[in-house]
Amino acid sequence: ISAPPWHVNDTIFANGYAWNTLADDGKWVPRLAQVSTRAVFGLWALWQTPFTDALMAMTQRQNDPQRGWFEGRVEATGDYNRAITLTTNAMVLEALLFKANMGALLRDSEPGEQSYFRRQLEDPFTTPNRCFPVNYAAQRGSPN
Numbered sequence: 001i002s003a004p005p006w007h008v009n010d011t012i013f014a015n016g017y018a019w020n021t022l023a024d025d026g027k028w029v030p031r032l033a034q035v036s037t038r039a040v041f042g043l044w045a046l047w048q049t050p051f052t053d054a055l056m057a058m059t060q061r062q063n064d065p066q067r068g069w070f071e072g073r074v075e076a077t078g079d080y081n082r083a084i085t086l087t088t089n090a091m092v093l094e095a096l097l098f099k100a101n102m103g104a105l106l107r108d109s110e111p112g113e114q115s116y117f118r119r120q121l122e123d124p125f126t127t128p129n130r131c132f133p134v135n136y137a138a139q140r141g142s143p144n
Contacts, residue, residue, distance in 0.1 A: 002082075005024060007024050008021055008034075009024075010034060021033040033075045035059070037059055037069050037071060040052075041091055041092045045095035045096075058073070064082075068089040070083065071084070072088075
């Protein structure tokens with residue numbers, strides 16, 4: 001957000017309460033609760049219901065065509081939180097890709113087709129430790 005406390009978390013359940021809005025220090029700040037653009041796109045991509053359709057209808061105007069999607073809309077006032085963040089805009093793109101591909105974010109190639117993805121999986125010299133934690137003990141030859 002554009003004023004102190006600068007960041008809040010709208011939660012489903014936190015600190016013993018449902019739909020709790022908390023600042024980073026754990027203080028309850030209900031006046032800052034907002035409908036998150038990121039959450040709306042995620043829910044809409046996963047479930048086709050009247051509720052998710054209504055959320056999307058409200059959210060679809062929360063963008064600047066030149067810059068991206070706003071962070072959300074304040075529940076108490078209806079004001080837009082016009083912050084533009086990578087996290088929200090990445091989620092919007094991921095949700096749209098998910099929806100366009102009917103749930104598949106990465107399509108496997110057809111049997112016999114040599115796609116880039118398939119070639120990467122088959123090459124034993126390029127697959128180790130890609131996006132996985134490094135096992136330093138194994139690298140040093142330690143039995144641990």
